Amino acid sequence: MAEGGPAEGKDVGEFRSGYVTIIGEPNVGKSTLLNGLLKQKISIVTNKPQTTRHRILGIYSADTFQIVFLDTPGIIAPRYLLHEAMMRSASSAIADADVLMFLVDASTATGTGLVDDEAFKKLEGFRKPVFLVLNKIDLMPKARLLPIMEAYAKAIPFTEIFPISALKGDGTAELLAAMVPHLPVHPPYFPTDIVSEQSQRFFVSEIIREKVFLTCREEVPYSTTVDVVDFKEREAGKWFVSADIVVERDSQKGIVIGKKGSMLKEIGRLARIDAERFLEHAVFLELHVKVREKWREKDEWIKRFGYGQDR
Numbered sequence: 001m002a003e004g005g006p007a008e009g010k011d012v013g014e015f016r017s018g019y020v021t022i023i024g025e026p027n028v029g030k031s032t033l034l035n036g037l038l039k040q041k042i043s044i045v046t047n048k049p050q051t052t053r054h055r056i057l058g059i060y061s062a063d064t065f066q067i068v069f070l071d072t073p074g075i076i077a078p079r080y081l082l083h084e085a086m087m088r089s090a091s092s093a094i095a096d097a098d099v100l101m102f103l104v105d106a107s108t109a110t111g112t113g114l115v116d117d118e119a120f121k122k123l124e125g126f127r128k129p130v131f132l133v134l135n136k137i138d139l140m141p142k143a144r145l146l147p148i149m150e151a152y153a154k155a156i157p158f159t160e161i162f163p164i165s166a167l168k169g170d171g172t173a174e175l176l177a178a179m180v181p182h183l184p185v186h187p188p189y190f191p192t193d194i195v196s197e198q199s200q201r202f203f204v205s206e207i208i209r210e211k212v213f214l215t216c217r218e219e220v221p222y223s224t225t226v227d228v229v230d231f232k233e234r235e236a237g238k239w240f241v242s243a244d245i246v247v248e249r250d251s252q253k254g255i256v257i258g259k260k261g262s263m264l265k266e267i268g269r270l271a272r273i274d275a276e277r278f279l280e281h282a283v284f285l286e287l288h289v290k291v292r293e294k295w296r297e298k299d300e301w302i303k304r305f306g307y308g309q310d311r
Helices: 030-038 081-096 142-155 172-182 200-215 250-257 259-279 299-304
Strands: 016-023 056-061 065-071 099-105 130-135 160-163 225-232 239-247 283-291
Touching: 016 030, 016 081, 016 172, 030 056, 030 065, 030 172, 065 172, 081 299, 099 172, 130 142, 130 172, 142 160, 160 172, 200 225, 200 239, 200 259, 239 250, 239 259, 250 259, 250 283, 259 283
Parallel strands: 016 065, 016 099, 099 130, 130 160, 239 283
Antiparallel strands: 056 065, 225 239
């Protein structure tokens, strides 16, 4: 993985620093949790499952510790080469972890059928601390929570169990504090004034892809990816960003463009607003829609778009 060395000039002392990987099935709130812990949006969020496709690195630095969070794609049984690349990314993040956070949607969990839970299977053989994090407790009666906690605790000896609401921030500060003693004594891996090492191009591509998920219906978002082909920072005037929204069929291209270009204009409008907020600079955003037939099933396109690789 792309890993920074010890930050210059930092006295090690009892400073703790390590990697915490967040895993779980799709749509359990992993990205919402990461954004809440960092108090900054670096991982895209929609109400559709499988929104996250890359391993997203987020850095939380304090006076005595640094946690490098790895947000992973939702664990699924792969159907396409794209899914296989996503699961390789998740497996790599698990292997890198000093602490594992297993996130569960408590509002729909029963604690039964864990043998069929693809994410739960990833815990097998992991010998470092594992936190069970029961999310979305704001959507359920408290009386249901204890039986679920007991059922999971019987299945595996979790290091700690935390009920939280990532959306509302309930219990997240306590979760953060509880992880610190389990980190190795080590200087910070990254400069303490950054929240991610991933490029601006990457985050802008993710912003655009999020807007496709939010505006397009049914299967279209799952057949799309975004490729930023040009990114120019200018001393004067707006920064220039040109990106391709890639789909698999001509019919999908028509949907993304919309009647008289209305859908593409809306995607561009929403993406530009968030891109300018993220980059803290005015942006001229140019979008095109390209067809790459069955790109999710072709290794050359999977690699071309950076899936399954550190970004």
